[in-house]
Amino acid sequence: MKLAAPLAACLIATPALADEIWVSNEKDNTLSVIDIETLEVVRTIPTGERPRGITFAQDYSVLYICASDSDAVQVMDPETGEILHDLPSGEDPEQFVLHPDNRRLYIANEDDAITTVVDTETRRVIAQIDVGIEPEGMAVSPDGRIVITTSETTNMAHWIDTESQTLMANTLVDSRPRHAEFIKDGTELWVSAEIGGTISVFDVATQAEIAKIDFEIPSINPDRVQPVGFEFTEGDSHAFVALGPSNHVAVVNAETYEVEEYILVGRRVWHMAFNADRSKLFTTNGVSGDVTMVDVASRKAEKTIKVGRFPWGAAFRPTD
Amino acid sequence: MHGILRGLVVAFGLFVSAAAAQTPVAVEVTYLRQVVPPPPTLSNLDPRPEDRGPAGAALGLSDNATTGRFLGQDWSLELVDVAPGADWAAAVADRLATDAFVLLDAPAEQILAAADAAQAAGSAALLINVSAEATDLRAGSCRANLLHTVPSLAMRADALAQMFVKKRWEEIALIAGQNTSDQAYAAALRASLAKFGLGLEAETDWTFDADMRRSAAAEVPLLTQPLGDYDVLLVADEVHDFGRYILYNTWAPRPVAGSEGLTAEGWAPVVEQWGAAQLQSRFQEASGRQMLPRDYAAWAAMRSLGEAVTRTGSADPATLRDYMLGPDFELAGFLGRPLTFRPWNGQLRQPIPIVHPRALVAQAPLEGFLHQVNELDTLGLDRGEAGCTAFE
Numbered sequence: 001m002k003l004a005a006p007l008a009a010c011l012i013a014t015p016a017l018a019d020e021i022w023v024s025n026e027k028d029n030t031l032s033v034i035d036i037e038t039l040e041v042v043r044t045i046p047t048g049e050r051p052r053g054i055t056f057a058q059d060y061s062v063l064y065i066c067a068s069d070s071d072a073v074q075v076m077d078p079e080t081g082e083i084l085h086d087l088p089s090g091e092d093p094e095q096f097v098l099h100p101d102n103r104r105l106y107i108a109n110e111d112d113a114i115t116t117v118v119d120t121e122t123r124r125v126i127a128q129i130d131v132g133i134e135p136e137g138m139a140v141s142p143d144g145r146i147v148i149t150t151s152e153t154t155n156m157a158h159w160i161d162t163e164s165q166t167l168m169a170n171t172l173v174d175s176r177p178r179h180a181e182f183i184k185d186g187t188e189l190w191v192s193a194e195i196g197g198t199i200s201v202f203d204v205a206t207q208a209e210i211a212k213i214d215f216e217i218p219s220i221n222p223d224r225v226q227p228v229g230f231e232f233t234e235g236d237s238h239a240f241v242a243l244g245p246s247n248h249v250a251v252v253n254a255e256t257y258e259v260e261e262y263i264l265v266g267r268r269v270w271h272m273a274f275n276a277d278r279s280k281l282f283t284t285n286g287v288s289g290d291v292t293m294v295d296v297a298s299r300k301a302e303k304t305i306k307v308g309r310f311p312w313g314a315a316f317r318p319t320d
Numbered sequence: 321m322h323g324i325l326r327g328l329v330v331a332f333g334l335f336v337s338a339a340a341a342q343t344p345v346a347v348e349v350t351y352l353r354q355v356v357p358p359p360p361t362l363s364n365l366d367p368r369p370e371d372r373g374p375a376g377a378a379l380g381l382s383d384n385a386t387t388g389r390f391l392g393q394d395w396s397l398e399l400v401d402v403a404p405g406a407d408w409a410a411a412v413a414d415r416l417a418t419d420a421f422v423l424l425d426a427p428a429e430q431i432l433a434a435a436d437a438a439q440a441a442g443s444a445a446l447l448i449n450v451s452a453e454a455t456d457l458r459a460g461s462c463r464a465n466l467l468h469t470v471p472s473l474a475m476r477a478d479a480l481a482q483m484f485v486k487k488r489w490e491e492i493a494l495i496a497g498q499n500t501s502d503q504a505y506a507a508a509l510r511a512s513l514a515k516f517g518l519g520l521e522a523e524t525d526w527t528f529d530a531d532m533r534r535s536a537a538a539e540v541p542l543l544t545q546p547l548g549d550y551d552v553l554l555v556a557d558e559v560h561d562f563g564r565y566i567l568y569n570t571w572a573p574r575p576v577a578g579s580e581g582l583t584a585e586g587w588a589p590v591v592e593q594w595g596a597a598q599l600q601s602r603f604q605e606a607s608g609r610q611m612l613p614r615d616y617a618a619w620a621a622m623r624s625l626g627e628a629v630t631r632t633g634s635a636d637p638a639t640l641r642d643y644m645l646g647p648d649f650e651l652a653g654f655l656g657r658p659l660t661f662r663p664w665n666g667q668l669r670q671p672i673p674i675v676h677p678r679a680l681v682a683q684a685p686l687e688g689f690l691h692q693v694n695e696l697d698t699l700g701l702d703r704g705e706a707g708c709t710a711f712e
Contacts, residue, residue: 111601113386133386134598152595153623153652154387155630170390172630175652176595195652221695223657245656 017319021273021282022078023291024051024065025308031065031081032307034282034291036275039303045081048074053095053138054313057120058102063315064120066093066107073107073118078317088125090116095313097138097147099162106147106160108135115149115158117165127165131158137191139180141204150177150191157191157200159207169207173200178228179271183236183254192227194244199227201257211257220246229271233296234278240294242269242283249283251299261299265292273314284311344392345635347384347625350419351377351399351618352434354408354426359499361561362532367609373425373450374399375607376615380622382606387630397622402426409437416443420637423447423621424466425614428454435463446637448624450617455508458665458701462708467644467666469624470617471586473508475700479584479672479684480554480577481512482698486686489551489575493522495543495566496556502526502579506556509578522547526557532565540569547571554578581676584684587616588675596654620659620668624651645711656683657696665708669696 018037025032029051033043048067055064062084065074073089073096076082092111099106104126107116115135117127132154139148146168147160155177159169174196181190182204189202201211215225226244232254233240241250245268251261266285269292273282281294284307291311293303351374358368369375381397388395398419402411408426412434415422424431424447431452438445447466449457455474457466484492492513496506513520524547528539544553544566553570555578557563563580575581589600589610603611603619611619628640628649643649645666650658655671662669672684685691689698697703 110598111605132390133383133602134595152598153383154390155627155652156387156390158390167390175627175650175658195650195658197658223695 019276019319020317021275021291022054022056022063022315022317023282023284023307023311024054024313026050026052026286026310026312028308028310030308031063032291032311034305034307036280039293039305041305041307043081044308045076047076047083048072048086052312053093054315055096055098056315056317057098060317063317064096064098064105066096066313068092068094068110073105075120085123087118087120087123088116089118090114090125090128094136095138097140099140099147100142100144104162106138106140106149108138108149110134110136110152113151115147115160129158129160129165129167131167132156132170137178137180139182139189141182141186143186146182146186146204148180148182148189148191150180152176152178152194155193155196157189157202171202171207171209174198174212179230181230181232183232190230190239192230192241194226194228197222197225197227199230199239199241199252213252213257213259215241215243215246215250215259217243217246217248217262220248228269231272231274231281233274240272240281240296242272244268244270245287247285249281249294263294263299263301265294265301266290266304270311271313273316275316276318282314284314286310286312343633344394345629345633346394347396347421347629347635348419349377349381349395349397349421349423349622349625350415351397351423351425352402352411352415353399354402354430355404356427357404359559359561361559363560363564365564366560369607369609369612371607372612373614373618375603375609376611376618376620377423377450377622379603379606379615380619380626383619384622384626384629387626391630391633393629395626409433412437413441416441416445420445420635421448421625423450423618425451425618428452428457428461431457431466432461432463435466438465439463444637446641448621450621451614454504455701458662458667459707462665462706462710464666464710465641467621467624467641467661467668469620469668470614471670471672472667472700473505474511475667475670475672476584476586477505477508477512478515478699479674480509480582481516481518482684482686482689483577483582483584483674483682484513484518484552485516486682486688487551489518491519491521491550492552492554493524493544493547493550494520494554494556494578495524495526497526497559497561497563499557499559499561501558502556505558505579506554509554509556521550526562528562532562536565536569540566541571544569545571550574552577552582555580582674582681583676584672584674585613586670586672587611587613588673588680590675590677590679591654591673593680594654594656599654620651620653620670623653624649624659624661624668627651660694660696662697662701662703662706664703664711665701665706666711667700669694671696672699 132151
């Protein structure tokens with residue numbers, strides 16, 4: 001018996017645009033935009049020279065890009081990929097952090113031993129703060145009162161009081177600090193030290209070090225295990241830590257400070273970003289020029305996505 | 321003062337005020353240099369920067385001072401040049417009387433004399449060799465008060481030998497110059513080839529006195545034809561006299577390595593990975609030229625002192641020496657791995673870049689050269705073979 005195929009069967013839903021991961025390609029002067037559904041690069045957008053740190057405004061209306069060798073922070077319209085304007089950034093901006101006021105951008109000027117504070121609305125420099133040699137890692141407390149700059153050669157976390165724009169404390173960490181994050185409602189600060197091979201955990205109230213996390217991967221020379229970028233799962237229960245040239249990501253229990261697992265990803269894993277519900281993690285792998293998607297629950301690398309040369313930073317962008 | 325060219329004394333001391341709450345420490349460092357007239361070379365293409373070495377120390381000073389201003393450290397550095405033929409011993413005695421930290425930039429025998437003079441005078445000074453590559457200074461002639469941030473000839477030669485093993489360039493030929501430093505490097509290369517099981521198939525000396533700028537294309541093929549078949553030609557020409565004329569003029573079309581072509585040194589302007597681009601650009605900005613191996617050794621010496629002062633809060637030479645030789649010391653040296661000191665002879669462990677003038681080719685230790693303790697100890701004298709008793 002022949003059934004007439006009703007037209008209604010051809011119900012074609014307009015697919016919702018999938019969320020995206022944006023990746024800066026340090027040696028291609030581009031951004032790669034990855035569609036989280038298809039796990040493919042859907043757009044490649046030209047930027048200034050040597051793009052490294054990238055971060056979206058809170059409403060995702062603009063993307064800020066550290067174009068290090070152009071000595072500028074570029075402001076991009078993520079819809080069109082157009083550079084709207086540059087912000088005065090100081091020399092060689094490497095990383096930055098957007099203050100919770102969604103207005104002040106704190107920028108690490110790697111070649112100048114300075115942290116520059118820029119008002120993104122007036123596009124003016126508000127302050128420049130002398131910090132240690134090669135400032136890199138940037139973090140801001142959730143209440144916006146403290147900004148951290150880590151300096152790679154001075155081996156310190158510099159604590160900046162955002163009201164007075166002056167240093168309130170300087171704490172030593174191990175060699176070559178790269179990245180910092182506040183967690184647990186701003187009560188704890190984590191700082192990774194690439195050459196030291198550790199993460200130092202500070203109590204924010206007292207600026208005292210309360211724990212130090214070591215990493216050890218069987219069959220990999222300890223010199224190669226170099227923690228760089230890290231991000232926290234929902235509720236700050238676990239950290240995923242990029243371990244650079246060891247090509248692994250560590251999963252650290254943020255309560256016990258113990259490493260629970262090591263996940264093999266691409267070569268020279270550097271920074272990372274989660275998807276919306278933090279069920280998937282996307283790591284930038286500089287040497288292999290790709291991004292690894294890790295499933296957070298199973299702690300397995302699921303997919304490798306080719307991007308540009310030397311992917312460095314990563315940022316999540318929702319599209320609905 | 322007798323023997324010291326005071327006119328050349330450049331006080332690039334950078335005093336910073338103690339701002340932090342820590343106990344203030346003052347660290348005064350001397351850069352003591354024996355000025356050596358450059359040997360004659362066929363070509364005068366290469367610039368010879370007068371601040372080769374001191375410029376690296378100056379950058380290290382500025383790095384230390386930046387850190388120091390957060391910790392209440394006062395850093396200063398004074399360059400003392402000893403003119404050719406002037407009294408080195410007097411200059412050494414003068415500095416030992418005042419400063420506890422002396423970077424030594426001089427030929428090996430004078431560095432040894434300085435270390436012995438310090439010991440004889442009961443000085444607690446800590447000396448750091450930033451120039452002399454003689455492997456013996458890390459072996460039988462080692463001294464407890466003398467550390468080395470410049471890699472030994474053995475480390476450089478081992479780096480190349482590892483590269484040859486990796487590339488399966490197993491048959492090697494060698495041309496060595498007449499200069500003492502050429503002969504020393506040739507000896508180190510021979511030893512490394514033997515250590516890594518490579519064959520030195522043929523060897524010849526450079527004895528030409530013709531002007532190679534005009535006749536290299538005629539002479540070098542004849543010189544290298546009798547070397548027969550080989551995979552790579554080593555050139556030991558540390559004064560950079562004739563080596564540059566060997567490339568592309570050999571009888572057999574083979575790569576050239578050693579002092580020219582593919583070289584292995586403690587640092588090179590083409591190192592850009594591991595954040596090195598930052599160090600290169602800071603150096604370029606401060607000195608107006610590229611960073612050379614001796615600059616790096618001097619920078620590493622200053623930074624090693626800086627790390628030790630920062631971590632111990634002390635400026636006592638014995639305390640700093642113990643810390644630097646201990647397990648907690650590590651220096652981020654832009655070479656991809658932490659740099660540490662060998663406790664058995666005071667040599668700074670360091671990866672060795674293998675480069676040609678335009679790019680990094682590899683970095684020793686190469687993958688696959690394993691070691692039971694630290695892969696960096698596959699380069700140069702390992703604990704069991706140094707024969708240095710002064711550190712026991």
